[in-house]
Amino acid sequence: MPDLNYYEGNMTVEWVNGIKYMSPSPHPNHGRVYSKIFNTIFSYLEGKSCEVFPDKTDLSLSDPKSPINIVDIKQPIVPDLFVVCDKKYELVGNNIVAIPDFICEIVSPSSIKMDNVIKKELYLSKGVREYWIVNYYDKTITVCFDGKESIFSFQDEVRVSIFGDLAVCLKDIRLFDEN
Template sequence: MAPITQLSQLDLNGTYSYADYLTWRLEESVELIKGKIVAMSPAPSRKHQTVTGNLFLSLGSHFKHKPCNVYVAPFDVKLYDRRKSLLANGDAYSVVQPDLCVICDQDKLTEQGCDGAPDWIIEVLSPGNSRKEVRLKYDLYEESGVREYWLVFPYEQIVQQFVLDEQDKYQLRGLYPGNEIAAPHLFPDLQIDLNDVFAE
């Protein structure tokens, strides 16, 4: 069977597993959300990359000598519905590449990336991100048990902070404008100056 090298070789209405994903050699970047292919936006804007880089510098220096690891995209994160047991690769149907993620459980780290929910995910939105894509990831991260999720809007200079509650549902914990200090719920000693994050 010929290797999959182009998106046109795949059925975009089909359902695929992580095992399928590992065999593809696509030029385009894609994610799998509940078995469905989601094509990622073309190369992000300079503003997106600047904000992502500034956040990575801030997180990287904070976690440098701590047990948690920080990763920046592209970095595969395989996710499961926590209500179901962890299954073999062939039965995992979601793999995403968050802009930034923090992982404190070293057992989740593999040569391929992260096997299970990171503690904290940050997505930096681009103008090309659709509402559907944003909603899909919100639902996926919630049901997978990502304990904290930030949505960063570079053009509006706003950060939305969501934290899982006792019922494993996201609650909006903070809404930070670009001139404030933002602190993750999980790591309150990390103070992020958003003036620096959004600086060109």
């Protein structure tokens, strides 16, 4: 099997709609927000039929029951984190082949348009049930679910709608001052 490692030096490489994008390592605030969200979801899912996949996991955004297109495998997308329920995924090389139930992207300066427009359209068009865009610059969480978009503050307890009884609150997160 060919080497499917898409990280070149300190850059993450991903493919969105057939276009190759490279992004630098994120700011430490990205890591703090990511850790809080990932750990909250990971703890909640313990013993449940859903699995959370961390950043740097290559995702081929396809139904694993359909024939897998080699282009999808060679051109993965790399969300910050995603959840797949009921084992509706397949591992092919280094790629998870799935349509996740939940995806969360944490905005970086270089990814604002990508996360808010391009990836949002892609994820929702492929059948992702819930998509979060977390912006630590303005301390907001945009939730796309069931055809609606809602914006929350880091002060709010934000429900992960696909679960109902899981909420994430970022009000106590310590962020570095970026001035």
